Amino acid sequence: MSDQVKFSKMFTNDRIEVEVTNLSPLRVGTGENREIDEPDLPTFRYGKKVAIPGSSLKGIFRSSLNKIYGRDFEELFGSTGNENNFASPLLFTDFVSKEDVPVHERTHIKIDLSTGGVSNLFTVEYVPPGITFTGEIISRNLPLLYLLSKLNDVISLLNDRVVRVGGFKSRGYGEVSFSIKSIYHYQVSPEIEFYSPFSKSKCKYIIRDKVLEITENIGGNEKQQKVNLKSLRKKGILNIAEISEEAIKLLG
Numbered sequence: 001m002s003d004q005v006k007f008s009k010m011f012t013n014d015r016i017e018v019e020v021t022n023l024s025p026l027r028v029g030t031g032e033n034r035e036i037d038e039p040d041l042p043t044f045r046y047g048k049k050v051a052i053p054g055s056s057l058k059g060i061f062r063s064s065l066n067k068i069y070g071r072d073f074e075e076l077f078g079s080t081g082n083e084n085n086f087a088s089p090l091l092f093t094d095f096v097s098k099e100d101v102p103v104h105e106r107t108h109i110k111i112d113l114s115t116g117g118v119s120n121l122f123t124v125e126y127v128p129p130g131i132t133f134t135g136e137i138i139s140r141n142l143p144l145l146y147l148l149s150k151l152n153d154v155i156s157l158l159n160d161r162v163v164r165v166g167g168f169k170s171r172g173y174g175e176v177s178f179s180i181k182s183i184y185h186y187q188v189s190p191e192i193e194f195y196s197p198f199s200k201s202k203c204k205y206i207i208r209d210k211v212l213e214i215t216e217n218i219g220g221n222e223k224q225q226k227v228n229l230k231s232l233r234k235k236g237i238l239n240i241a242e243i244s245e246e247a248i249k250l251l252g
Contacts, residue, residue, distance in 0.1 A: 010140060010141065010188060011141050011187065011188060011192055011194040011196075011203075012140070012141060012142075012144070012185065012186065012187045012188075012192070012194075012203070012205060013138070013139070013140050013141075013185075013186040013187075014138070014139045014142070014144055014147065014183065014184070014185050014186070015136055015137075015138050015183070015184040015186070016136060016137040016138070016139075016151075016180055016182075016183050016184075017134070017135075017136055017180070017181045017182045017183070017184075018095070018134070018135055018136065018137060018178065018179065018180055018181065019132055019133070019134055019178075019179050019181050020052065020095055020132070020133045020134075020135070020165075020176050020177070020178050020179075021130065021131065021132045021133070021176060021177045022127055022129055022130070022131055022133075022165075022174075022175065022176050023129055023130075023161075023175040023176060023177060024129055024172055024173055024174065024175040025104075025106070025126045025127065025128060025129060025168075025172070025173045026052075026126060026127040026129075026131070026165065026166050026173060026174060026176070027043070027124055027125075027126050027127075027166045027167045027168045027173045027174070028043060028044050028050075028051075028052050028053065028056060028127075028165065028166040028167070042125045043125045043126065043127060046094070046096050047100075048100035048101070048102075049096050049097045049099070049100055049101065050096075050097045050101045050127050050131065050133075051094045051095060051096045051097065051133070052094065052095040052133055052135070052165065052166070053094055054091070054092035054093045054094045054095065054135065055092070056165070056166070057092045057095065057135075057165070058077070058088075058090070058092040060154070060158075060163060060165060061092075061150075061151070061154045062076075062077045064153075064154045064157060064163055065150060065153065065154060068153055068154075073150065075089075075142075075198040075199040075200070076088065076089070076090050076142070076147070076150065076198070076199075077090065086198075089139055089140045089141060089142050089198050090137065090138070090139050090142065090147075091136075091137070091138040091139075092135065092136075092137055093135045093136045093137075093138070094135060095133035095134060095135030096133060096134065096135065097127075097131050097132065097133050098131075098132050098133070098134060099131070099132075101127060101128075101131055103125055104125065104126055104127070104128050105123050105124065105125055105126070106123065106124055106126055124168070126168075126173065137151070141194070141196050141198065142196060142198055142199065143196055143199055143201050143203050143216040143218065144183075144185065144205075144214060144216075144251075145214055145216050145223050145225060145251065146199055146201065146216060146218055146223075148251050151180075155178050155179075155180075158176055158177075158178045159177055159178055161175045164176070180248055182230075182242060182243070182245075182248070183242070183243040183248055183251075184240060184241070184242050184243075185205075185212060185240075185241045185242075185243060186238050186239070186240055186241075187205055187207070187238070187239050187241075188237050188238060188239070189237070189239065190206065190207045190208065190239055191204075191205070191206045191207070192204070192205050192206075193205075199218055200218070200219070201216055201217060201218040201219075202216070202217040203215070203216050203217075204216075207229075207232065207239055207241055210228065210229045210232055211226055211227070211228060211229065212226070212227050212229055212241050212243065213225075213226050214226070214227070225250075225251070227243055227244070227247035227250065227251065228243075228244045228246065228247050229241045229242060229243060229244060229247075230242045230243065230244040230245070
């Protein structure tokens with residue numbers, strides 16, 4: 001099925017707001033630096049704020065799910081290299097620190113295994129522990145319960161420090177806490193039913209009395225969930241439902 005069929009019409013859109021806090025030094029860089037008096041390996045920045053590229057986080061989720069289930073989740077991350085190519089319906093924004101972060105540098109050495117001596121001395125810029133980053137995960141025409149279940153598979157590994165973020169993991173870098181802070185669910189009418197070609201699932205969402213009723217059937221396995229809404233408003237044709245904090249815990 002082509003991209004045009006998958007993306008030409010919007011049924012639902014979900015915006016998941018996330019916070020990530022690093023518990024150990026974090027090294028997410030921009031490659032090798034060639035400027036004088038600058039770290040050999042600078043961090044990725046937005047001005048004075050540091051950032052984790054959305055592409056890096058998306059890659060972590062994709063590779064982790066592949067290792068857990070032994071398959072590539074094309075329905076979440078897209079497909080290339082075959083006649084049924086399609087783009088990913090999932091977007092990870094860059095995660096930017098809430099505060100300005102000054103440059104922190106640490107010197108590392110590289111050991112020459114043949115001699116046991118130091119073969120190279122280099123400096124890296126890193127993010128000190130305790131910095132909080134904010135960003136979003138945005139999906140289109142994906143089953144919400146299914147999406148959250150897969151995200152939570154990886155979030156639990158991140159929070160248990162089994163999976164880490166960035167480089168220098170073997171040196172103790174990259175431990176983080178990862179938490180979903182809010183979920184905004186958008187749909188084009190109060191009651192909508194559609195087939196999601198990404199996950200090959202039948203989906204039905206009904207908004208009434210500040211409750212979102214979800215029914216998803218994936219491969220004959222049907223899931224139903226009623227979640228309370230923190231707020232509900234309408235903008236144009238869109239019904240915008242903010243899922244309550246209690247419901248987010250229930251979905252997790």
